[in-house]
Amino acid sequence: VSIDLNADLGEGFGLWRMADDEALLDIVTSANVACGFHAGDPPTMRRVCSLAAARGVRIGAHVSYRDLAGFGRRFLAVEPDELRDEITYQIAALDGMARAAGTHVSYVKAHGALYNRVASDPHHAAALIEGTRAFVPDLPLLGLPGSVLLSLADDAGSPTVAEGYPDRRYTAAGLLAPRTEPGSVLSDPAAVSSNAVQLAERGAVASLCLHGDNPAAVELARATRAALLAAGSEIAAFS
Amino acid sequence: VSIDLNADLGEGFGLWRMADDEALLDIVTSANVACGFHAGDPPTMRRVCSLAAARGVRIGAHVSYRDLAGFGRRFLAVEPDELRDEITYQIAALDGMARAAGTHVSYVKAHGALYNRVASDPHHAAALIEGTRAFVPDLPLLGLPGSVLLSLADDAGSPTVAEGYPDRRYTAAGLLAPRTEPGSVLSDPAAVSSNAVQLAERGAVASLCLHGDNPAAVELARATRAALLAAGSEIAAFS
Amino acid sequence: VSIDLNADLGEGFGLWRMADDEALLDIVTSANVACGFHAGDPPTMRRVCSLAAARGVRIGAHVSYRDLAGFGRRFLAVEPDELRDEITYQIAALDGMARAAGTHVSYVKAHGALYNRVASDPHHAAALIEGTRAFVPDLPLLGLPGSVLLSLADDAGSPTVAEGYPDRRYTAAGLLAPRTEPGSVLSDPAAVSSNAVQLAERGAVASLCLHGDNPAAVELARATRAALLAAGSEIAAFS
Amino acid sequence: VSIDLNADLGEGFGLWRMADDEALLDIVTSANVACGFHAGDPPTMRRVCSLAAARGVRIGAHVSYRDLAGFGRRFLAVEPDELRDEITYQIAALDGMARAAGTHVSYVKAHGALYNRVASDPHHAAALIEGTRAFVPDLPLLGLPGSVLLSLADDAGSPTVAEGYPDRRYTAAGLLAPRTEPGSVLSDPAAVSSNAVQLAERGAVASLCLHGDNPAAVELARATRAALLAAGSEIAAFS
Numbered sequence: 037v038s039i040d041l042n043a044d045l046g047e048g049f050g051l052w053r054m055a056d057d058e059a060l061l062d063i064v065t066s067a068n069v070a071c072g073f074h075a076g077d078p079p080t081m082r083r084v085c086s087l088a089a090a091r092g093v094r095i096g097a098h099v100s101y102r103d104l105a106g107f108g109r110r111f112l113a114v115e116p117d118e119l120r121d122e123i124t125y126q127i128a129a130l131d132g133m134a135r136a137a138g139t140h141v142s143y144v145k146a147h148g149a150l151y152n153r154v155a156s157d158p159h160h161a162a163a164l165i166e167g168t169r170a171f172v173p174d175l176p177l178l179g180l181p182g183s184v185l186l187s188l189a190d191d192a193g194s195p196t197v198a199e200g201y202p203d204r205r206y207t208a209a210g211l212l213a214p215r216t217e218p219g220s221v222l223s224d225p226a227a228v229s230s231n232a233v234q235l236a237e238r239g240a241v242a243s244l245c246l247h248g249d250n251p252a253a254v255e256l257a258r259a260t261r262a263a264l265l266a267a268g269s270e271i272a273a274f275s
Numbered sequence: 276v277s278i279d280l281n282a283d284l285g286e287g288f289g290l291w292r293m294a295d296d297e298a299l300l301d302i303v304t305s306a307n308v309a310c311g312f313h314a315g316d317p318p319t320m321r322r323v324c325s326l327a328a329a330r331g332v333r334i335g336a337h338v339s340y341r342d343l344a345g346f347g348r349r350f351l352a353v354e355p356d357e358l359r360d361e362i363t364y365q366i367a368a369l370d371g372m373a374r375a376a377g378t379h380v381s382y383v384k385a386h387g388a389l390y391n392r393v394a395s396d397p398h399h400a401a402a403l404i405e406g407t408r409a410f411v412p413d414l415p416l417l418g419l420p421g422s423v424l425l426s427l428a429d430d431a432g433s434p435t436v437a438e439g440y441p442d443r444r445y446t447a448a449g450l451l452a453p454r455t456e457p458g459s460v461l462s463d464p465a466a467v468s469s470n471a472v473q474l475a476e477r478g479a480v481a482s483l484c485l486h487g488d489n490p491a492a493v494e495l496a497r498a499t500r501a502a503l504l505a506a507g508s509e510i511a512a513f514s
Numbered sequence: 515v516s517i518d519l520n521a522d523l524g525e526g527f528g529l530w531r532m533a534d535d536e537a538l539l540d541i542v543t544s545a546n547v548a549c550g551f552h553a554g555d556p557p558t559m560r561r562v563c564s565l566a567a568a569r570g571v572r573i574g575a576h577v578s579y580r581d582l583a584g585f586g587r588r589f590l591a592v593e594p595d596e597l598r599d600e601i602t603y604q605i606a607a608l609d610g611m612a613r614a615a616g617t618h619v620s621y622v623k624a625h626g627a628l629y630n631r632v633a634s635d636p637h638h639a640a641a642l643i644e645g646t647r648a649f650v651p652d653l654p655l656l657g658l659p660g661s662v663l664l665s666l667a668d669d670a671g672s673p674t675v676a677e678g679y680p681d682r683r684y685t686a687a688g689l690l691a692p693r694t695e696p697g698s699v700l701s702d703p704a705a706v707s708s709n710a711v712q713l714a715e716r717g718a719v720a721s722l723c724l725h726g727d728n729p730a731a732v733e734l735a736r737a738t739r740a741a742l743l744a745a746g747s748e749i750a751a752f753s
Numbered sequence: 754v755s756i757d758l759n760a761d762l763g764e765g766f767g768l769w770r771m772a773d774d775e776a777l778l779d780i781v782t783s784a785n786v787a788c789g790f791h792a793g794d795p796p797t798m799r800r801v802c803s804l805a806a807a808r809g810v811r812i813g814a815h816v817s818y819r820d821l822a823g824f825g826r827r828f829l830a831v832e833p834d835e836l837r838d839e840i841t842y843q844i845a846a847l848d849g850m851a852r853a854a855g856t857h858v859s860y861v862k863a864h865g866a867l868y869n870r871v872a873s874d875p876h877h878a879a880a881l882i883e884g885t886r887a888f889v890p891d892l893p894l895l896g897l898p899g900s901v902l903l904s905l906a907d908d909a910g911s912p913t914v915a916e917g918y919p920d921r922r923y924t925a926a927g928l929l930a931p932r933t934e935p936g937s938v939l940s941d942p943a944a945v946s947s948n949a950v951q952l953a954e955r956g957a958v959a960s961l962c963l964h965g966d967n968p969a970a971v972e973l974a975r976a977t978r979a980a981l982l983a984a985g986s987e988i989a990a991f992s
Contacts, residue, residue: 051824052769077822078360102583103590104821105794107768111591113627114584121317124375125368132367133360136409149591170375290585291530316583341822342829343582344555346529350830352866353823388830556838599795599850606849607842614841614887648853 039236039264040243040274042066042145042178042199043257044098046084047075047107047249055248061087063257064246065273066094068145068178069134071126074100074108081130085137094273095134096178097127099164100147108148116163123167131171142273143197144168145178146185155183165189176274181240182210197274200241202232202260225256229263236264242274278475278503279482279513281305281384281417281438282496283337285323286314286346286488294487300326302496303485304512305333307384307417308373310365313339313347320369324376333512334373335417336366338403339386347387355402362406370410381512382436383407384417385424394422404428415513420479421449436513439480441471441499449479464495468502475503481513517714517742518721518752520544520656520677521735522576522625524562525553525585525727533726539565541735542724543751544572546623546656547612549604552578552586559608563615572751573612574656575605577642578625586626594641601645609649620751621675622646623656624663633661643667654752659718660688675752678719680710680738688718703734707741714742720752756953756981757960757991759783759862759895759916760974761815763801764792764824764966772965778804780974781963782990783811785862785895786851788843791817791825798847802854811990812851813895814844816881817864825865833880840884848888859990860914861885862895863902872900882906893991898957899927914991917958919949919977927957942973946980953981959991 041064047054054075061067067088070076076098088095100108102122114122123144131141146154146164154161161184168175169192176195179185186196203222205213213220222228235241244264246257264271280303286293293314300306306327309315315337327334339347341361353361362383370380385393385403393400400423407414408431415434418424425435442461444452452459461467474480483503485496503510519542525532532553539545545566548554554576566573578586580600592600601622609619624632624642632639639662646653647670654673657663664674681700683691691698700706713719722742724735742749758781764771771792778784784805787793793815805812817825819839831839840861848858863871863881871878878901885892886909893912896902903913920939922930930937939945952958961981963974981988 049766049769050822051826052766052771054769072364077357078364079357081364082360105580105767106590106592109768110593111589112581112584113589115588118316118318121321121372121375124371125311125317125320128371128374129364129368131371132363132410135367136360136363171371288527288530289583290587291527291532293530344528344819345829345831348529349832350828351820351823352828354827550842555835556842557835559842560838596794596796599799599853602849602853603789603795603798603846606852607846609849610841610845610888611838613845614838649849 037236037239038270038272040065040197041246041261041271042068042096042243043246043248044068044070044147046070046080048080049075049077049104056251056254057084058087059254060246060248060257061091061093063261064093065271066096066143066243068096068098068147069130070098070147071100071130073102073122073126074104074147078133081133082136085134085139089137089139094142095130095139096143096145097130097141098145098147099123099126099150101150108150111149111153116159119160119163120167120170123164124170127168127171127175141175143176143178154185155180158184158188161185161188165192165194169194178243180212197243198241199243199245200235201245202235203228203247203256223252223256225259228256229260232260232264233267233269236269237267276475276478277509277511279304279436280485280500280510281307281335281482282485282487283307283309283386284327285309285319287319288314288316288343295490295493296323297326298493299485299487299496300330300332302500303332304510305335305382305482307335307337307386308369309337309386310339310369312341312361312365313343313386317372320372321375324373324378328376328378333381334369334378335382335384336369336380337384337386338362338365338389340389347389350388350392355398358399358402359406359409362403363409366407366410366414380414382415382417393424394419397423397427400424400427404431404433408433417482419451436482437480438482438484439474440484441474442467442486442495462491462495464498467495468499471499471503472506472508475508476506515714515717516748516750518543518675519724519739519749520546520574520623520721521724521726522546522548523566524548524558526558527553527555527582534729534732535562536565537732538726538735539569539571541739542571543749544574544621544721546574546576546625547608548576548625549578549608551580551600551604552582552625556611559611560614563612563617567615567617572620573608573617574621574623575608575619576623576625577601577604577628579628586628589627589631594637597638597641598645598648601642602648605646605649605653619653621654621656632663633658636662636666639663639666643670643672647672656721658690675721676719677721677723678713679723680713681706681725681734701730701734703737706734707738710738710742711745711747714747754953754956755987755989757782757914758963758978758988759785759813759960760963760965761785761787761864762805763787763797765797766792766794766821773968773971774801775804776971777963777965777974778808778810780978781810782988783813783860783960785813785815785864786847787815787864788817788847790819790839790843791821791864795850798850799853802851802856806854806856811859812847812856813860813862814847814858815862815864816840816843816867818867825867828866828870833876836877836880837884837887840881841887844885844888844892858892860893860895871902872897875901875905878902878905882909882911886911895960897929914960915958916960916962917952918962919952920945920964920973940969940973942976945973946977949977949981950984950986953986954984
């Protein structure tokens with residue numbers, strides 16, 4: 037089987053830094069790059085795009101509610117029409133920075149609270165889809181299998197990419213167990229690796245999301261990649 | 276003679292408004308649209324682009340220092356490399372909103388303190404030029420005749436468009452008299468119209484900048500346009 | 515009867531303006547001053563405080579979710595502890611500007627989406643109360659009669675001031691009819707004035723909120739004040 | 754001799770962090786706390802104030818140009834009157850957070866580009882002094898010996914505290930050598946400690962500024978403190 041690995045990158049702002057972007061870029065095949073609404077300033081965006089381009093890693097626009105102070109992790113009751121335009125703005129801005137680095141935006145993924153919201157809210161999901169299509173009609177959208185987002189994107193004729201979270205526990209129904217539940221976030225390399233291999237082999241997702249916001253997380257991402265390769269998976273960008 | 280008329284548009288933010296965008300769009304041939312750094316939010320940007328497209332008015336990226344609180348009117352000692360990337364970001368973001376409105380960015384003009392700075396500072400001027408060229412190499416740059424900006428843009432192979440200010444007094448040397456000098460900003464329609472006609476006929480500029488940030492200014496802009504037509508000028512976008 | 519009149523003031527940001535602050539300050543007895551989170555920059559805050567002090571108008575902190583782009587009109591799912599601290603920050607900052615103008619903050623009122631939220635959400639209501647009490651324990655809180663905010667403030671030992679909206683229709687149960695319902699916002703001076711007189715005489719509220727975000731609204735506010743005086747009400751700050 | 758040690762604290766924003774605040778608070782006697790203009794959000798400000806209060810460390814307002822994206826390190830040509838009001842706003846806001854933590858603001862120090870500017874620009878220096886005096890007339894101002902700031906503060910009747918930088922090289926004239934000069938920033942513990950002891954014993958400064966924005970810097974700060982104690986200095990807040 038072939039599986040894509042994606043991770044959040046470029047999540048600094050000004051002098052502040054979040055993850056170890058370079059380490060992650062050696063692990064993943066798709067980079068979700070912050071566009072300035074929850075993190076990401078133009079020099080950071082351009083630098084991450086350059087580093088990604090040099091490694092053949094694809095760039096995705098990691099779009100967010102406008103919320104630097106909250107890192108995009110809080111739901112914001114923005115009007116759908118405004119959200120739609122904010123999505124177009126973010127994708128276009130990142131595409132400009134990618135262009136300056138000799139590459140371009142290949143897909144769109146929602147960040148934080150927006151990611152969670154579009155799993156079930158058809159208004160914000162439609163805003164994300166329309167804002168993306170206003171930029172480029174056939175840009176793929178990453179999201180949770182079974183989410184309202186992927187279903188509406190499908191209806192709209194937008195390509196979709198289902199993704200899994202090897203470091204999260206799933207319910208019997210196949211949904212992500214809430215982070216607030218004890219044991220819902222996994223940190224044991226063996227458990228996460230085994231999840232990754234199963235998710236890849238089951239074939240319901242085309243990409244796996246890895247985290248890298250601390251040194252242990254980068255180690256875990258590296259171990260997960262190694263486990264996938266050891267299990268015979270091919271690691272390659274989704275098509 | 277043929278002359279282009281440009282004005283600053285889309286200078287609101289959220290609920291706040293500045294000029295009467297629709298009135299100005301009936302007067303000018305080129306719209307300098309704020310990109311979010313001194314003013315301009317995505318819905319405003321898209322709406323102005325739509326209104327401009329409907330009237331055949333061209334869109335320019337009105338790029339600025341990052342300074343919403345100061346409306347881009349204060350010099351900011353940003354590093355040239357960072358400024359360069361911020362320029363690319365702004366142009367690309369506006370181009371995305373223009374694309375959503377069925378049009379695109381046709382030129383770049385600096386706003387406020389950046390406009391003044393690039394007349395004489397080669398570092399910030401080069402940043403503006405490089406940031407523009409990173410997006411599209413042949414995008415024209417508007418600026419003051421004799422400015423460092425236009426001279427460096429020329430050297431870099433970027434098209435340039437010289438512009439004049441009919442509501443500003445010029446020194447004998449052909450420079451703008453400082454705003455702080457009494458009498459340097461004109462409000463008499465006859466004087467402004469006469470300046471506009473002279474600037475157009477002298478041929479040293481291809482565009483005239485009109486203002487519209489209050490009802491009297493819009494009236495003045497309308498009178499200036501009428502005077503140019505009465506004097507036999509053709510009003511058309513620069514080529 | 516004696517009734518207080520309050521209105522939202524200082525709602526500009528940088529060069530942008532909203533209401534006619536000076537006109538409103540001649541009408542009201544209490545000024546809800548924006549503190550920088552939905553509107554309001556330090557010079558504007560200080561100027562409004564000076565103008566208010568010169569007229570004997572009281573200053574209230576008009577606290578908001580952190581949302582300049584949305585003017586504080588969108589619900590933001592901020593953590594209660596963070597909201598609490600943001601409330602303290604805003605009140606303290608405004609009190610500093612008031613102190614520079616020779617006065618001080620006399621009460622607290624929530625703005626926009628936060629105002630609506632604390633009518634029913636006990637977590638955000640408690641955050642508003644605790645954030646206020648952390649600054650000064652006995653600062654009065656303005657709010658809707660029957661709201662969760664006033665009830666919890668009461669429990670906490672904070673003084674409360676119930677306010678009415680003469681330009682809004684009330685349901686039979688005494689609640690505000692939603693703005694989205696046709697006819698829920700009144701603009702007829704006779705109707706608004708009559709509501710104001712009734713609200714004052716009924717005695718369930720100690721303050722009336724007037725609006726002034728356009729010239730017609732200022733006229734309406736002036737007419738409402740005149741009607742109250744004609745009906746024999748005394749217009750004075752709540753005690 | 755008795756010497757105060759100060760350091761910059763609370764320089765995170767939202768999820769982003771800068772220095773190890775707790776480690777530094779065990780080393781210094783005065784904490785320069787960011788107020789939200791270059792860094793610092795209300796929960797961070799309150800937490801740092803609480804931690805400082807628990808250790809008997811004094812709180813100073815670390816005021817800045819409004820520049821989150823640039824961490825206050827870029828000169829901004831803000832009008833002096835606006836800067837004055839922004840200073841009052843920042844001090845007052847921090848004092849509110851300090852009050853919530855059971856303490857208060859004891860002094861004011863400029864951050865970054867503003868710190869450098871007020872060493873020589875009388876307009877911005879006067880704005881800093883007046884903005885401070887508008888909050889509390891007798892709040893001490895920290896600054897460079899020989900700076901325009903300290904001289905004007907003296908004239909205005911504001912208490913001043915001269916500070917030294919043990920990790921910076923000084924010119925023969927007693928000025929700080931520019932950071933851009935090779936060798937102007939010291940990292941050798943022996944050299945920095947020796948500078949600290951000399952600065953303390955020479956008596957021209959009442960406080961020493963230590964840095965802590967990376968683990969090595971915290972180590973250096975700890976070593977400097979130890980060297981001062983070993984040399985017989987008393988480490989105590991300036992009076």
